[in-house]
Amino acid sequence: MSGLAHGEIALERATRSFRLVHERPRTLKELVVSLGRRPASEVCALRDFDLHVAPGEAVGMVGRNGAGKTSLLRCLAGIVPLDSGRAECGGRVAALLELGAGFGQDFTGRENIWLNGALHGLSHADVEERIDRIVEFSELGEFINVPVKAYSSGMYLRLGFAIAAHLDADVLLIDEILAVGDESFQRKCLNRISEQMEQGATLVLVSHDPSAIERICDRVVVVDGGRKEFDGPVAEGLLHYHRMLGTERGASVSLRPAADRAVTIAELEVKDADGRARHMFRPGEPMRVELALAGRAERAVAALEVRYQSGEAIFRTDATLGAVQGRLTASFEIPRLALLGGDYDLVAGALDQDAPPGPMLDRVARFSVTQVSDGEGVVDLRGSWTVEHAHSEHEALR
């Protein structure tokens, strides 16, 4: 029905609002009582949302709780209709919003595979063809023939994911469900997702776990207040997200997982002249940035970037630190902080000069500079005013 290629996703000016739950008439009596009153207040879950995802792309969706991420997935999956605009996916869609939704409690694991497969649109033959692989993937062993009400929550989710992972959809919409099970099963899930993507599946992943997004996604969309705030490369997107969250000042936050890279920034701290961790500075004060690199590299390069609250990088420096064997600490001294009032992100990254270049931002720490009365803007140019009083000339002009 749509002109979309298999695996393509298109959202155009998608808008959806919800009435606040507690104001919605729930019984006939309430409905009668509320007649004639002004309509209940509405929350906009999606506002003029545009998004295009090409087949085979993997998009990570981040945002605060209630930002509209899940609403977006539910609209894409066709579970919740839009008020206006368009939301479509090409081909078969698997929306994994909750693992095990609709399991029959008195059904065995095996019976639930049939039921859940049917709910997700598989035919009898489809389930028959997949059931052995699903049972094997779930690692439930004999428990597959036990009613699921006897399952632990971990087993329940294993079965749910095993089914979901074998739907062979063109579009995978996944909401926060990877944060389940033990780590080895989690890895198995991620591998299975990667496998499906190699076969051309498109992925939209909602997660609060930056490392999961970093591992699978090649694009990040930041959602806030039902709008798209950012759409672009992963490291930039996660940075934007952390800035939006108002990441705890002083403490640094990891933007990337340490896995599969030779050298990373393990620690990043902003300190004052006495070596105490601080996050508030006055313009002109001394500042010391301490960082620790971890990993193994012949020629490690560290980079520091200072970004203003609007996101622009206003300063960047890098240095070749030499060989790293396990751990290396370095610091960057700023004798007089040449910044004016506002919030700043200090972003650090590290890489091995001999390794292929890639995104290198690792960690972000946040600090603030207090407002002063004699300067506005970002940079303190450290100028001073001089006034020369020329009384005599004025007098002469008169």
Next chain:
Amino acid sequence: MTRPVRHRFLFEQMVRRELRQKYKGSALGVAWYLINPLVLMGAYALVFKVLLDVANIPDYPVFLLAGLIVWVFFAQALLAAAPSLVLNAPLVRKVRFPRETIPASVATVQLITFVAMLLLLLPVALVVRDSLDPALLLLPVIVTFLFCLVLGLSMLVAVLHAHFRDVEPVLAAGLLPWFFLTPLFLPVDEFPGIDDHELIGDLLEWGNPVAPFVDSVRTILWAGEAPDAAHLAYVAAAGLIALALGAVVFRRMERDLAVML
């Protein structure tokens, strides 16, 4: 009607789940649902035949049971269907699938129970009457239209209850007087006071959509005769109208189900 066909496998699975949930953990399982009309029959026979002595009807237990199983099917299906969408809220909120399969599977499970009772009653009726009448061929037709009526109303009450949570209690309260106004223990024209109240008689017979179904099934099973044309027409019309109404209202009101449940 393409959707039910396309989703037959899903529907089958949903009916299985519903059946399992209904009979879980009860030692007697299905038997409970057969006992219910038998108990009602016993009480009715005691009151109307023995104590009040107003029922001068031969084979009274068969007469009673033939009507009671229709009523029990109708009432149980509606009572079970009304909260069905709300009970399946997690599913509706998180998975995309045709939602009418939920009330439809509930109604179907009740249909299965009804047919089981019918099959138990049939040989009894045949033995009691000692004749095999061609009218029996009409029984599947009546049952089909009865299912249409029940299915349509099940979808209607389920989607209404999802929007207004007092539909189920209102329905439960309404079914009791409805039960007493349905001519189950006597045919309408044998009520002692009916000759003075013709209008009420007509209302009882035709104003209550369940009554013609009760009457038709009873005519076939107990009397061994075919229902008259008026009954057949009524039954067909009531079944199809209810089904169409249920489907249309469901389609209109299911839009926001995922949000409101």
